[in-house]
Amino acid sequence: MENKPIRILLIGLLLFFIHVLFTKNINFFELINPQIFPIFFLLFPRSFNTSFLLIVGFLYAFLIDFFSVNLGVSIVPSVLICFLKPFILKLIYNRDASETPIISVEIQGMKFILRYLFISLFIYHIVYFFTEVGNFYNIFYVVLKSFLSTVLSVLLYGTFMFLFSTHSNKREIKI
Amino acid sequence: MGNIIFILFRIFPILLFLCLEILAFAILSRYNPYYNANITNRSNSFIGKWYNSIEEVRSYFGLKQLNNDLAQQNSMLLTENFLIKSQLNTLLDTPAIRIIKSNITLSNFEVFSAKIIYNSLTNTRNFFVINKGSVDGIEEEMGVISQDGPIGIVLSVSKHYATCMSLINQDANLSIKVKKSNQIGVLKWHGPGVQYGMIEDLPKHVKLKKGDIIETSGHSTYFPEGIEVGSVVKQTLSSEKDFAEVYVKLNNDFSKLKHVFVIKNNNSKELKGVLKNLDSLTQIKPNGK
Numbered sequence: 001m002e003n004k005p006i007r008i009l010l011i012g013l014l015l016f017f018i019h020v021l022f023t024k025n026i027n028f029f030e031l032i033n034p035q036i037f038p039i040f041f042l043l044f045p046r047s048f049n050t051s052f053l054l055i056v057g058f059l060y061a062f063l064i065d066f067f068s069v070n071l072g073v074s075i076v077p078s079v080l081i082c083f084l085k086p087f088i089l090k091l092i093y094n095r096d097a098s099e100t101p102i103i104s105v106e107i108q109g110m111k112f113i114l115r116y117l118f119i120s121l122f123i124y125h126i127v128y129f130f131t132e133v134g135n136f137y138n139i140f141y142v143v144l145k146s147f148l149s150t151v152l153s154v155l156l157y158g159t160f161m162f163l164f165s166t167h168s169n170k171r172e173i174k175i
Numbered sequence: 176m177g178n179i180i181f182i183l184f185r186i187f188p189i190l191l192f193l194c195l196e197i198l199a200f201a202i203l204s205r206y207n208p209y210y211n212a213n214i215t216n217r218s219n220s221f222i223g224k225w226y227n228s229i230e231e232v233r234s235y236f237g238l239k240q241l242n243n244d245l246a247q248q249n250s251m252l253l254t255e256n257f258l259i260k261s262q263l264n265t266l267l268d269t270p271a272i273r274i275i276k277s278n279i280t281l282s283n284f285e286v287f288s289a290k291i292i293y294n295s296l297t298n299t300r301n302f303f304v305i306n307k308g309s310v311d312g313i314e315e316e317m318g319v320i321s322q323d324g325p326i327g328i329v330l331s332v333s334k335h336y337a338t339c340m341s342l343i344n345q346d347a348n349l350s351i352k353v354k355k356s357n358q359i360g361v362l363k364w365h366g367p368g369v370q371y372g373m374i375e376d377l378p379k380h381v382k383l384k385k386g387d388i389i390e391t392s393g394h395s396t397y398f399p400e401g402i403e404v405g406s407v408v409k410q411t412l413s414s415e416k417d418f419a420e421v422y423v424k425l426n427n428d429f430s431k432l433k434h435v436f437v438i439k440n441n442n443s444k445e446l447k448g449v450l451k452n453l454d455s456l457t458q459i460k461p462n463g464k
Contacts, residue, residue, distance in 0.1 A: 050188040058195045062202075072203030079199060083192040131203070 034153035057082035077127035122150040246288040246434040253286045283441035301341040308335040318397030318438040323426040352392040369429045374421040396443040
């Protein structure tokens, strides 16, 4: 994701429509319900500070929730991972990777991005499903659902990247 | 100042994060039907428990007021009780004399609640002081009872306090009767224990059993008829005397007295006048001889 406002906005809109029209309705065996829209603020350029990202995350999640029944459920984990994003990055940062403000496959590498997304999305899903369920009676079920949903989300992202950036060395990577 | 601004600047994202999360939960609880119900339920039970514990603590501080209120209520109920008893008596006893008698003795009792502020137990002449005086309508020679029975008579009254002779005073005489047989006698106290009184002028032929109830006779102007005083413990019959000695266990625990009721007999002056006349008549008779 590059540091251009129009591009950021377009990616945001794309993920928004993918979520509202597609992934929101996925619910395999009541166990897999991937949420890929958090990728928007997970790959948000680091040149913006945390406070700005928090507000963006809040408004974006509010917009997402506005189109689903459970108003407020996505906002809680979204704001949380927006806040945790710098810490997660610091935790798994590849020392070889340069500290550029942009987070992308091109710069940090596919492995790093997938690992980063997996950890972040797992936290997101756990908080999301616990918030949605509203109690702690079925911890195992919620954790399993979070794990499977995270795996599918990361796979979806990976597939998307694989399909649209096969010639990664030649072309500029969009996300 | 600069430091404070710097610190605020540093922690601003954390504050913003917390604010947004709180806002998110607010949205969640306000607009999400499941959360709405769930949070309301939880907060209800939490607030219920919280207020319950606060109320439990607070009620301790209100106990004094509560006691006073209850004492007041009790005095009202006792007044009512005496009135109803008198009316019942008039209904049950058809003879005209009984009607007049009961009207005089029972229906004109008024009850004030009071609290004992000093109580002696260890002397042979014991007294107690109550926190009501002439201002509250207390007069000399009124009877004092607790919930368990008569405990004394008002001796002297100041503006706000009254000194009373306790029933456990060797000068005290209480006119009593045996509930079962209506035998009349006088209850006295000789000590040393505060639990037992003695009836000395009961005729020998009156046989009493352990547990027989002794109550006020209503012959004195102090107490209305039928207030339980105690129960018979034992009866000793000595051949030398004409009267039996009956030991009575008093219902009252004099060491625990707190709330008491002062009984005012509205007809006591009239009754005393009549009795005085009676005395003077009996005195005249021998003189006349």
